[in-house]
Amino acid sequence: MKLEKMTKKRRAEQKRWYEDACGTALALEFVGERWSLLIMRELMFGPRRFGEIKANLPGISANVLTQRLEGLEAHGVLVKRKLPSPASVQVYELTPWGLEAEPIFMEMGRWATRSRRHDPTLYLSPASAMMSFRTMIDHDKARDVRMTVAFRFPADAFVAELADGDIVIRRGETDDADVTVVTDTTTLVFTVYGKAPFEQNEAAGKLRIEGDRAAAERFVTLFDLPAKIAP
Numbered sequence: 012m013k014l015e016k017m018t019k020k021r022r023a024e025q026k027r028w029y030e031d032a033c034g035t036a037l038a039l040e041f042v043g044e045r046w047s048l049l050i051m052r053e054l055m056f057g058p059r060r061f062g063e064i065k066a067n068l069p070g071i072s073a074n075v076l077t078q079r080l081e082g083l084e085a086h087g088v089l090v091k092r093k094l095p096s097p098a099s100v101q102v103y104e105l106t107p108w109g110l111e112a113e114p115i116f117m118e119m120g121r122w123a124t125r126s127r128r129h130d131p132t133l134y135l136s137p138a139s140a141m142m143s144f145r146t147m148i149d150h151d152k153a154r155d156v157r158m159t160v161a162f163r164f165p166a167d168a169f170v171a172e173l174a175d176g177d178i179v180i181r182r183g184e185t186d187d188a189d190v191t192v193v194t195d196t197t198t199l200v201f202t203v204y205g206k207a208p209f210e211q212n213e214a215a216g217k218l219r220i221e222g223d224r225a226a227a228e229r230f231v232t233l234f235d236l237p238a239k240i241a242p
Contacts, residue, residue: 041086046071046079048116051105053138054089055113056169057182058104066166067136083109117146125240131204135196137167141180144203147234150176156233158226161188164195173230190222190230203234 029036042048046068053064065076080103083089088109093101105112120143123129135143141162154176161184162169170188171180192199198217201207209227212218220227 041088042083042112044079044082046075047083050076050079050083051088051109051112052116052142053136054103054105055110055116056138056141056180058092058094058102060100060102063166064103067138069134088112113145116142120146121237125237127239127242129236129239131200131236132197135200137162137164137169137196138182140196140199141169141171143200144171144178144234145180147204147236148178149233149235153177153233156229158189158223158230159185159187160226160230161185161191162199163191163193173233188222190220190224190226192227193219193221203231204236206231 028040031037042051049068050064053059053067061073061076061080064080065071065073068076080089080091084091084103087106089103089105091101091103093099153173156173156176158173160171160173162171163184167182168184169180169182170185171178194202194212194217198207198212202209202212202218209218209220209224213220
């Protein structure tokens with residue numbers, strides 16, 4: 012009976028496949044399930060625990076997250092491992108092949124934000140905010156910029172290195188940043204893309220600038236959302 016159930020399940024899974032030689036079709040087999048791409052986004056800057064992934068994907072259930080993680084692992088997109096002592100916790104991280112998908116996220120993000128349906132007031136995870144910087148940086152404006160910017164969010168931290176017209180971001184902390192921005196993602200988005208004055212958010216207690224304030228002001232000028240498509 013158990014073998015029969017497994018056979019039926021395997022056949023059902025096979026029926027979902029597109030049976031199409033196109034690479035895009037195959038990619039959708041790997042990551043086309045709802046939430047799969049967003050799970051990958053959360054892992055783009057380093058390993059995360061199950062609870063950390065779930066906390067940054069509002070609306071996903073523990074059961075669905077488990078299924079998606081298992082599916083991505085089966086396809087070789089991510090792996091799970093146990094961190095060494097003293098942490099000794101299980102984390103999920105993208106494989107080198109999984110990390111190669113970053114340009115897909117950047118192009119999809121640049122393409123989709125041109126839609127008038129893009130709503131920047133919705134929830135944005137810290138990883139998503141960092142991915143937006145990787146995507147929306149103006150390479151010409153940043154060509155002569157060299158700086159290190161640290162971001163501290165309530166439950167996460169990142170370090171951005173700007174040089175040669177590009178931005179490289181990693182999860183973690185540093186004591187060598189030119190400027191550190193302490194805030195939440197909503198405030199950060201309105202500051203960077205909405206060009207909201209620092210003073211406005213500082214007065215409201217939503218943002219704190221530590222270090223070179225001029226560097227922070229220069230940083231904000233390097234990012235803009237693309238123009239919207241016609242209605």
